[in-house]
Amino acid sequence: MSARANLTLKRVVVRHHGDLDGDTITQTLMGLAFDAYRIEDAASAEDDQHGRARQLLRALAVAGFGAANIMLLSVSAWSGADGSIRDLFHLISGLIAVPVVAYSGRPFFQSAFSALSVRRVNMDVPISLAVLLAVGMSVFQTFTSKPDAYFDAAVMLLFFLLIGRYLDQLMRARARSAVTSLSEYAARDAIEILGDGSTRAIPVADIEVGMRLRLLPGGRVPVDCCVVQGTSDVDRAMVTGENEPMTVRVGEVLESGVLNLTGALEVEAERLVDQSFLAEISRMLDAAEKGKGRYVGLADRAAEIYTPAVHLVALTAFIGWMFVSGGDWQRSLLVAISTLIITCPCALGLAVPVAHVIAASRLFRWGLLMRNGGALERLARIRIAVFDKTGTLTSGQKTVVQMPKLTAPERDAFAALAGRSSHPAAMGIAAALGQTAPVALTHVTEEPGIGISARWDGASIALGRGQSGTRLEVDGVSLGEARFAETVRDRADEAIGGLARLGVQATILSGDTDQAVTNISRTVGIDDWRAKQSPKDKVSFVTTLSEEAFEGGVLMVGDGINDGPSLAAADVSIAPGSASDVGRHAADFVLARPSLEAIPNAVWLARRTNEIVLQNFGIALIYNLVAVPLAVAGFVTPLIAALAMSGSSIVVIANSLRLSHMEPPRFTPARGNSDEQAPALAPPAEVAA
Amino acid sequence: MTQLLFLIPVALFLGGLGLCAFLWCIRTGQFDDPDGAAERILHDD
Numbered sequence: 001m002s003a004r005a006n007l008t009l010k011r012v013v014v015r016h017h018g019d020l021d022g023d024t025i026t027q028t029l030m031g032l033a034f035d036a037y038r039i040e041d042a043a044s045a046e047d048d049q050h051g052r053a054r055q056l057l058r059a060l061a062v063a064g065f066g067a068a069n070i071m072l073l074s075v076s077a078w079s080g081a082d083g084s085i086r087d088l089f090h091l092i093s094g095l096i097a098v099p100v101v102a103y104s105g106r107p108f109f110q111s112a113f114s115a116l117s118v119r120r121v122n123m124d125v126p127i128s129l130a131v132l133l134a135v136g137m138s139v140f141q142t143f144t145s146k147p148d149a150y151f152d153a154a155v156m157l158l159f160f161l162l163i164g165r166y167l168d169q170l171m172r173a174r175a176r177s178a179v180t181s182l183s184e185y186a187a188r189d190a191i192e193i194l195g196d197g198s199t200r201a202i203p204v205a206d207i208e209v210g211m212r213l214r215l216l217p218g219g220r221v222p223v224d225c226c227v228v229q230g231t232s233d234v235d236r237a238m239v240t241g242e243n244e245p246m247t248v249r250v251g252e253v254l255e256s257g258v259l260n261l262t263g264a265l266e267v268e269a270e271r272l273v274d275q276s277f278l279a280e281i282s283r284m285l286d287a288a289e290k291g292k293g294r295y296v297g298l299a300d301r302a303a304e305i306y307t308p309a310v311h312l313v314a315l316t317a318f319i320g321w322m323f324v325s326g327g328d329w330q331r332s333l334l335v336a337i338s339t340l341i342i343t344c345p346c347a348l349g350l351a352v353p354v355a356h357v358i359a360a361s362r363l364f365r366w367g368l369l370m371r372n373g374g375a376l377e378r379l380a381r382i383r384i385a386v387f388d389k390t391g392t393l394t395s396g397q398k399t400v401v402q403m404p405k406l407t408a409p410e411r412d413a414f415a416a417l418a419g420r421s422s423h424p425a426a427m428g429i430a431a432a433l434g435q436t437a438p439v440a441l442t443h444v445t446e447e448p449g450i451g452i453s454a455r456w457d458g459a460s461i462a463l464g465r466g467q468s469g470t471r472l473e474v475d476g477v478s479l480g481e482a483r484f485a486e487t488v489r490d491r492a493d494e495a496i497g498g499l500a501r502l503g504v505q506a507t508i509l510s511g512d513t514d515q516a517v518t519n520i521s522r523t524v525g526i527d528d529w530r531a532k533q534s535p536k537d538k539v540s541f542v543t544t545l546s547e548e549a550f551e552g553g554v555l556m557v558g559d560g561i562n563d564g565p566s567l568a569a570a571d572v573s574i575a576p577g578s579a580s581d582v583g584r585h586a587a588d589f590v591l592a593r594p595s596l597e598a599i600p601n602a603v604w605l606a607r608r609t610n611e612i613v614l615q616n617f618g619i620a621l622i623y624n625l626v627a628v629p630l631a632v633a634g635f636v637t638p639l640i641a642a643l644a645m646s647g648s649s650i651v652v653i654a655n656s657l658r659l660s661h662m663e664p665p666r667f668t669p670a671r672g673n674s675d676e677q678a679p680a681l682a683p684p685a686e687v688a689a
Numbered sequence: 690m691t692q693l694l695f696l697i698p699v700a701l702f703l704g705g706l707g708l709c710a711f712l713w714c715i716r717t718g719q720f721d722d723p724d725g726a727a728e729r730i731l732h733d734d
Contacts, residue, residue: 004718013718057715065708069701092697 056166059104063159066100067152074152082147090142090149097151101135104158107165121307126314126340131158134337134638137330148330150638157341157642164646167653186257186278187222191215193266204273215265221258224276225267227251232263302348314339317632334638339631341641347623347648351616354656359609362660367593368574368602375588378572380606381553385499385599386542388558389510390424392576393520394486395594398428404472404480412436413456414472417463420444421452425470426463429482468515486516490595492524498600501665502607504555509538509566538566546571557599558587574599601664612659616652623648 001016014025070093077089108131111124134154141149189201193212204222207213212228215221221234233245236258245261248254254267255277273279314336321332360370370376387393406414416439418430423446441454451464451471462473469481496506508529510517517531530541538558546554546569556570567573567587575587576596591598627644630636636644714720 002717054715054720057720058712061708061711061715065704069704072700073697088693096701 053166056107056162059107060159060162060166062100063104063155063162066096066104067156067159070096070152070155077149086147087142087145090138090151093149093151094139094142097135097138097155100155101131101158104155104162105131108158108161121311123307123344125307126310126344127161129311130337130340130638133333137333141330146330150334153638157638160639160642160646164649167650187220190222207269207273209269209272211269213267213269215254215260215267217260217262217264219260221254221256221260221267222276223256223269223273224253224271225269226253227265228268229266230263232265233261235259235261306348310340310343313343313628313632320632321634331634335632335634337638338636338641339628341638342627342631342636342644343624344645347616347620347652350649350652350656351620352613354653355609355612355616355659358656358659359605362605363589363598363602366598366601367591368598369590369592371588371590375572376606377610378588379555379603380610382504382555382572382603383553384505384507384545385555385557386507386509386545386570387526388538388556389508389512389517389520390486391559392557393488393492393508393524393596395489398424398484398486400428400432400482401485402469402481402483403429403432404482406472406479409439409457410474410479412439413441413461414463415439416441417444417452417454417456417461420454421446421463423452425482425484426452428484429463429470432482468513486520488520488523492596495596495599496525498597499603502600502603504600504603509533509541509558511535511538535565539569542566542569555603557591557596574602604664605659605662608662609659612656615655619652619655620648623651 001014001020003012003014005012012029014020073089073093077086077093081089105128108124108128111122112128115122115125131154134150134157138149138151138154141147187204190204190207191199191214192202192207193199193214199214207223213222213225215232217232227248227250229250231247231249233247234254236246236255248265253270256271256273257276257278317339318332318336321335322329325331356376359376363370411433415430415433415436418426418433420441421427439456441456444452444454446452451462453460453462453464455461459475460473461475462471464471464473466478466481469483471481472479499506505528506526508517508521508526510529510531511533512531514531517529521527521529530537533541542554542556554570555572555574556567557574557576558567559575567575572589573587574589574591576591589602623644627636627641627648631641
């Protein structure tokens with residue numbers, strides 16, 4: 001029996017002969033003062049990333065073994081052995097090399113083959129070609145007793161390439177570390193509760209909306225669902241970023257991927273697995289990697305032309321050298337092989353994706369979910385940020401500060417009426433009126449933007465939009481208005497100050513009254529505001545800004561579900577919202593935290609990311625400009641080519657990793673102190689009110 | 690010459706032992722958590 005603890009994943013794997021059960025292990029761990037919870041399907045954590053890394057590591061080990069032993073023999077062969085001894089050494093080298101190449105070369109051969117089978121070339125094609133040519137040529141040389149066998153170069157080439165691949169694999173895993181391997185959060189099976197109360201196990205893909213499921217302690221929530229029975233503590237760290245377990249009760253919503261800790265729950269499925277939170281996050285990370293930004297399009301097109309060009313250059317080098325050396329095909333082939341290897345566009349291919357994935361995972365940890373990969377580039381270029389007021393700068397909850405005098409039956413009636421609406425004003429009134437006796441209401445009608453009304457005890461009552469609050473009416477007569485105070489989001493002024501320091505101007509655009517907007521604008525420190533804007537006004541304001549005044553640089557922060565058009569009109573959009581609604585937002589980013597400080601940090605990070613991408617392009621370009629002429633001119637052996645090529649990829653990845661160590665500057669509410677000066681721009685055009 | 694015919698297989702065998710040991714290490718998961726090994730010294734027990 002053995003146990004291994006993985007400190008990074010906070011996971012213990014215990015291997016035993018079947019004489020222990022999960023509970024005993026959990027109890028033992030708790031007895032040692034650890035908080036232990038059992039996770040189903042621990043084996044699933046070992047697949048995917050780990051599997052591929054292990055495969056590469058094994059190939060690496062075998063290649064290393066082969067390279068070292070062949071080198072032993074090559075030293076003697078190259079330093080003066082000839083005749084039958086040299087042939088013998090070549091033969092033994094070949095006997096080692098061929099199986100080693102067949103095993104360790106598999107990652108490259110499989111990848112090249114799958115690309116070729118769909119009539120594409122990827123960068124593993126020239127590598128596979130180079131290795132096979134080198135081995136083939138060396139075998140020929142051995143059997144014809146010629147001196148130029150390059151088994152050592154071929155195997156060492158593989159060895160160094162595999163080192164590069166393995167490190168690349170590790171670093172990619174680290175770059176995605178915010179949501180390391182999504183499969184480790186995914187449940188495999190679910191337990192369905194049938195009509196008669198019995199249960200059966202079903203695959204997660206078969207879960208339908210409305211199905212009742214049982215969620216055991218240690219299990220992962222399979223789909224977005226709502227608790228129907230039971231209470232438990234759950235770990236929602238991947239949704240909220242909070243590591244503290246949260247207690248859930250009947251009626252609360254759980255997202256897929258959340259870990260149930262202490263109690264058994266009965267839940268009702270609300271979404272299919274593909275529309276649940278985990279699938280959404282997975283799609284977003286994919287979008288981050290493949291985002292259609294300007295730079296990505298550039299890299300893609302370059303890569304498409306590049307690989308065929310590589311083969312062409314190698315072929316030309318071969319032919320050229322045949323002429324120059326008068327038919328020395330060994331030398332020519334060697335040059336061609338070196339060219340094939342050194343021109344590998346690994347660095348170019350990595351320049352954008354690695355930086356974007358690292359940036360996306362950092363944003364994720366700050367609570368900003370990126371839905372659109374290309375948005376990161378655009379975020380770096382913004383010059384003005386337009387904020388919605390209610391729900392964006394304010395927390396959307398309204399607290400009643402003044403209530404008209406009501407008789408006890410009126411209190412009951414209005415409390416019941418307010419309870420029927422989910423408008424923030426109604427919820428505020430219901431909260432202020434507190435515990436009341438239940439009242440029967442009929443003909444309850446809610447009109448969005450106008451109010452809610454009903455019939456009560458022969459009279460009609462209504463809650464409607466008043467001049468400075470919500471009007472309470474009975475039979476058409478106003479009893480007075482309930483006045484509210486809005487709570488501004490925590491440290492919103494610091495966020496605005498942060499944007500100012502980055503050279504980004506801020507504006508408030510709201511449908512509310514002048515008075516309400518000025519109150520907020522003073523608190524958060526925004527001087528420029530527009531009030532009483534209808535949804536259409538908002539769209540035209542944003543469009544004008546974006547087209548005429550601040551070309552390419554308008555960020556809109558507002559309600560993602562209801563304000564779609566204004567968000568779409570902006571160049572980049574952020575919607576404050578809950579992570580579970582992420583699929584319904586029309587914005588490029590969703591802010592799943594109560595504080596706005598992620599916004600200036602995100603702008604700062606986007607600018608650094610663009611810089612890093614440009615640096616990466618620079619590195620890839622310099623490497624190619626220097627390396628290719630050297631290879632074609634015959635100064636580079638296959639070995640050096642392999643080292644150089646792996647080196648260039650590692651340099652690009654290392655440069656991108658700098659992104660995860662950069663700290664954003666601490667933003668203080670400094671007004672008018674811009675560290676990064678925005679270029680001189682025309683002032684925004686006056687928009688007709 | 691006969692020395693070579695003896696020594697080369699010996700070298701390969703010893704190298705092979707090292708390789709097998711390494712492959713066994715991979716199989717028992719010793720390389721799965723490089724960061725955790727570094728953090729272990731910070732634990733109090």
